[in-house]
Amino acid sequence: MPNKGETLLRVEHLCQYFKTNKAVDDVSFEIKKGEVFGLVGESGCGKTTTGRSIIKLYDITSGDIYFKGERIAAGTLSYKNHIKEAKKKYKEEAEALKKSGSADALNAKKAELDAYIAEQRRQMKEARRDHKKHKTVTEIQMIFQDPIASLDPRMTVGQIIAEGLVIRGEKDKAKINEKVYEVLEMVGLVREHAERYPHEFSGGQRQRIGVARAVIMNPELIIADEPVSALDVSIQAQVINLLDDLRHKMGLTVMFVAHDLSVVKYFSDRIGVMYYGKLVELATSDELFKHPLHPYTRSLLSAIPMPDPDYEKQRKRITYVPLKEHDYSTDLPSLQEVLPGHFVHCNKAEFEKYRKEVQE
Numbered sequence: 001m002p003n004k005g006e007t008l009l010r011v012e013h014l015c016q017y018f019k020t021n022k023a024v025d026d027v028s029f030e031i032k033k034g035e036v037f038g039l040v041g042e043s044g045c046g047k048t049t050t051g052r053s054i055i056k057l058y059d060i061t062s063g064d065i066y067f068k069g070e071r072i073a074a075g076t077l078s079y080k081n082h083i084k085e086a087k088k089k090y091k092e093e094a095e096a097l098k099k100s101g102s103a104d105a106l107n108a109k110k111a112e113l114d115a116y117i118a119e120q121r122r123q124m125k126e127a128r129r130d131h132k133k134h135k136t137v138t139e140i141q142m143i144f145q146d147p148i149a150s151l152d153p154r155m156t157v158g159q160i161i162a163e164g165l166v167i168r169g170e171k172d173k174a175k176i177n178e179k180v181y182e183v184l185e186m187v188g189l190v191r192e193h194a195e196r197y198p199h200e201f202s203g204g205q206r207q208r209i210g211v212a213r214a215v216i217m218n219p220e221l222i223i224a225d226e227p228v229s230a231l232d233v234s235i236q237a238q239v240i241n242l243l244d245d246l247r248h249k250m251g252l253t254v255m256f257v258a259h260d261l262s263v264v265k266y267f268s269d270r271i272g273v274m275y276y277g278k279l280v281e282l283a284t285s286d287e288l289f290k291h292p293l294h295p296y297t298r299s300l301l302s303a304i305p306m307p308d309p310d311y312e313k314q315r316k317r318i319t320y321v322p323l324k325e326h327d328y329s330t331d332l333p334s335l336q337e338v339l340p341g342h343f344v345h346c347n348k349a350e351f352e353k354y355r356k357e358v359q360e
């Protein structure tokens with residue numbers, strides 16, 4: 001078991017493409033044991049796809065996902081691209097060498113290329129092997145975004161909650177029922193609810209069923225995908241309090257997905273901001289609110305109303321227009337550490353600008 005502060009989940013260069021749609025494009029972050037990691041961004045930016053990639057609902061396009069130090073998912077596109085690039089480079093260099101007539105140099109180059117390709121193929125094979133080895137990881141559970149669509153209407157709540165245990169091979173009916181009753185009570189429902197069907201519940205109660213279905217597996221990491229977006233504000237607080245309560249009781253680590261910052265602000269230790277498949281900013285919650293650097297984060301912040309009339313009078317919604325904000329024609333951006341633990345997607349010029357800003 002890792003200690004608190006240790007990395008529980010590490011996502012490296014994750015890409016999940018749907019044909020030409022780069023839903024998640026080169027996203028990297030870590031989640032530490034015991035923390036709440038908030039992932040925010042507008043509709044369609046790739047939050048759910050990131051979560052679904054982590055629980056292995058996809059054969060990811062590229063990148064690696066590690067859980068407790070072990071690689072549980074890996075894609076292969078990067079290896080294929082490396083091979084393609086190396087072949088292209090070799091072709092250009094070989095042309096030049098042929099002209100100068102050095103057969104030895106040409107042979108050496110070819111041997112170098114062959115060795116490189118063999119190494120890339122070996123790594124690709126390992127990636128495939130690791131990815132296949134972990135079909136599902138029961139220690140990671142997801143609370144799905146849409147509580148209506150994700151609960152089978154023909155199954156009783158008891159059957160829905162028990163499904164994971166049954167799939168895992170649990171056969172003892174009495175034991176399963178006991179566990180179902182236990183988690184129903186943990187999430188604020190009652191054992192009689194086990195016999196009922198999902199449509200007999202309110203939105204907030206359905207979300208509790210989703211939570212029960214996840215916690216019955218005794219996970220270490222829960223991915224809560226917009227668990228409160230469809231609920232009234234008063235019910236939102238109840239579900240968040242429930243998650244917070246369970247987190248402490250069960251020692252859970254949580255990845256909390258939301259589309260605006262107001263919901264994750266108080267609940268998250270660290271926050272990642274996504275925009276169109278990219279992670280554009282990553283920092284502790286306090287730091288992100290103190291020094292929002294990426295213009296998209298600033299626009300998200302400007303959308304949060306505050307219970308302060310003076311602030312509200314001055315508050316101006318900022319719209320993020322990428323083409324106006326960035327000039328990436330000569331220097332491309334990547335995720336850079338501007339302050340320790342504070343990462344921003346930027347190019348060199350922007351990096352310098354942000355550095356100055358945080359030092360002021």
Ligand SMILES: Nc1ncnc2c1ncn2[C@@H]1O[C@H](COP(=O)(O)OP(=O)(O)OP(=O)(O)O)[C@@H](O)[C@H]1O
Nearest residue numbers: 018021023042043044045046047048049050145259
């Ligand atoms: N199974 C799929 N097949 C094809 N495209 C998909 C699939 N799932 C998601 N997408 C596309 O990937 C992009 C990211 O979708 P995703 O559901 O991850 O966004 P999201 O950030 O969770 O949005 P929301 O806040 O609306 O839930 C979108 O353009 C979406 O249309």
Ligand SMILES: [Mg+2]
Nearest residue numbers: 047048049145
């Ligand atoms: Mg989503």
